[in-house]
Amino acid sequence: MTLAWYISRLRSMERGEVAHRIAEKAKKYLARNRLEGWQRYDRGSGPLPALAGLAERVAGAPRKLREAIAAAAKETLSGKFSALGVGWPRRMPGDLFPQSLWWLDPVSQSLWPGTDAYCFDIAYRHEPNIGDIKYVWELNRLQFLQGLAAHVLLTGDRRTLAAIETALSSWFNANPPFRGVAWNSGIELALRSISLLIVASLCGQALSPQTVRQIRTMLIAHSFWLARYRSLFSSANNHFVAESAGLLLIALAMPDMPNAALIEHRERAILTQELDKQIAADGVPAEQSPSYGAFTIELVALAALAARHAGRPLPSRLGQRFEAFARYIAWLSDAHGNVPGIGDDDEGRVIVLGGREEHYPASVATAIAGFLSVPAFGPRPNEPQLRDAIFDAPAASGRIASGIRTFPEGGYTIFRGSHAGRDTVLLIDHGPLGYLRIAAHGHADALAILMSLDGEPLFVDNGTYLYHSGGAWRDWFRSS
16 A cells, blocks of 8 residues: 555544554554464354254246256356456366465466465555555455355255365465455445355255364354444444354354344444444435445345344344345336446345346345345346245336436436437436445545436446556546
8 A cells, every 4th residue: 555545544534543553553464473364263063053944935946047056067167257347367176276276366367375375464555566465365255155055955966965065175274364465344244245155045055064163163253353344434334234244144043152132232232222323214325326325235134044043133223224225226227227327336236146247226125125024126137046945025016216316315316218219218316425434435426417328328427447556557547
């Protein structure tokens, strides 16, 4: 990170945040050589960490979803992986998960620091030689294992189960606590924890005792990190929600973990409060981006679903924000579930089947209808997703919105209808830039106009190019 970046970020901080950052820096320094290594987090053998209800729902997946799960598993077992528009070098089926895989940048073919580097010493922002950290983080979320686990549940395939256990063992050995880039960011740990919980929940007792012990150890280490380094102040956006959801889900799945009851009590309150802050009463995400709003909703909804199955549901008023968001997405969506590209979309997802997901906000809105046990609020995407089964999403689409609708808190007015025989969507932004002091993910699009005819965009939000790289192009996009 450059001096200019630090100066710019400091200008956006209040005094309390500056004090917090200094204290956090001290904690990270003191953790070096003291809190590292798996042995500290290994509590020995114990029960399988599982989220109640997940396996039963996926076991009832319809034929089309079963076929999609089988196809995703086949792709992974063939050594293929792609994300963020890039394909990783294909691996041989006999060597799917070498340790170096977890450090590989697929664009530059260079390796990020691994076990040889303390995670907080790695300057990953705008790294000039290796590449964009988003790529290596994407693989380390272990979300590709979710489809494999669903395939094991549905078929009992031993080869797929062996691949899951090999991947987990490889990751475990390559990424001990606080070593390497996989431990840089809390949101990454949260999403990886959720993947581990989905794998354990769907594979169940088919997992070997050694793998179960590794998963337990990984989850305990992740929960320690997530609680110790929270995304607060100007960073308390979807990252904060992800960290809280990850902690709550771990506590629900591992009630025998030390302080599990305390963690559950704390994170339940945090998620309830944050949903009110990050999703306006009219359903518009405070970060302005429909995709980041869907990401926040999916995180909270998965935690709410797990809490419901555990017999300790989250407050029922969360359903009001869930429904408001789903109705907002229904107004944004065309007949196929496409929504305008407002604000950022880093393709971050929570429940993942594999491949690029084109209609994520609409899919989450449909899942919310399943969670609430009501008909779909708007178009249902054609592509089946694993979240459809987990949330028991309705099979049929809802009606397409038409007319004019204003979302006063989020600051959008939408016209949908026919003009001169053509389907027209006009969206006017008359609201805030984004969330909190740095308005992350909202873009500098005050008073923007977005328009499409027959599904073809005429005016769009230009975006910010790349997240942690891009140089002059990123600066140009962000300035326009």
